[in-house]
Amino acid sequence: MRIPLEGDVAAKIEAKLAKFSRGWEKLQLDALRRATSFKVLVLCEMLGGRTKAAEAAELSDNTLDNYRHGIKDPTYATLGLMAEKAGIASRYLGGDWSFEDDGIRIDLFDQAAATRVPLPPGLMDTPSRPYIHGYDEIRPSSAAAAAVIEDYWARLGLDPDTVTTLLAEGDSMVPTIADQSPVFVDTGDRDLADGGIYALRIEKRLVIRRIQRLVGGGLQLLADNNASYPPQEIGEALSADLHVIGRVRSAAFAC
Known part of the structure; x- marks a missing residue:
């Protein structure tokens, strides 16, 4: 998709990009934060500059500057509001x-193709709310958002008081769970069911693995990225000492 820029907006974006990219290099921003700062920069100019963009997004000028510089992290809701005011559908933010x-070229991830992959046992559902990992808080940001989340847990038959949120680390559960995606764990369910995905603590290290019970006792911990992570077998004696945080019931989509 390509969005043409009207008037002198393209020239202003080009000038701002030359200015801010030097700061991004100095701060050694990672690729995701730099990409997010670039989106803020583009939306800012499409909305008529810093002052008008700050008013449209209900932000202070300094806060918007921090977002453009990559010093602070905008939430998805903030980016969505700016995109809406600029006439860009929020689905393009990912x-x-x-x-x-x-003009601005936007290449989208093929979510339709991804949804055709059947979800394996243990991953019950995926919240529709997208998540820019590293930039949103993984807790609800308002009472209304909290009510939506609690209704979501209720539909899964979960007690909201037993649900905790963790960030997945690494690519061991790809494609089921991406690196740095929020995972929602039911700490009230620690009975290891065959095929379920669990958050575990092994020698002070947090891991997320699928469980397979072995004939005669013991467990295998399986990574969905099995080409890079071979099964880990735990004998019956050691499995009794395994610290189970809870069962992974859902993972948000990180974009």
């Missing part, structure tokens, strides 16, 4: 944005 030929 795409890869680039500036070319006096």
Whole structure:
């Protein structure tokens, strides 16, 4: 998809990009934070500059500057509001944005193809709310959001008081759970069911694995990325000492 830029907006974006990219390099921003800062920069100019953009997004000028510089992290809701005011559907925020030929090119991840992959046992559902990992808080940001989340847990038959949120680390559960995706864990369910996905603590290290019970006792801990992570077998004696945090009931989609 390509969004043409009207008037002198393209020239302003090009000038701002030259200015801010030097700061991004100095701060050694990771690719995701740099991409998010670039989106804020583009939306800011599409909304008429810093002052008008800050008013549209209900932010202070300094806060918007911190977002453009990559010093602070905008939430998805903030980016969504700016995109809406700029006439861009919020679903495009998860795409890869680039500036070319006096326009903005947006390449989207093929979510439709991803949803055709059947969810394995243990991953009950996926919240519809997208998540820019590293930039949103993984707790609800308002009473209304909290009510939606609690209704979601209720539909899964969960007690909201037993649900905790963790960040997945590494690619061991790809494609089921992406690196740095929020995972929602039912700490009230620690009975290891065959095929279920659990958050475990092994020698002070948090891991997320699928469980397979072995004939005669013991367990196998299985990574969905089994090409890079071989099964880990735990004998019956050691499995009794395994610290189970809870069962993973859902994972948010990180974009």
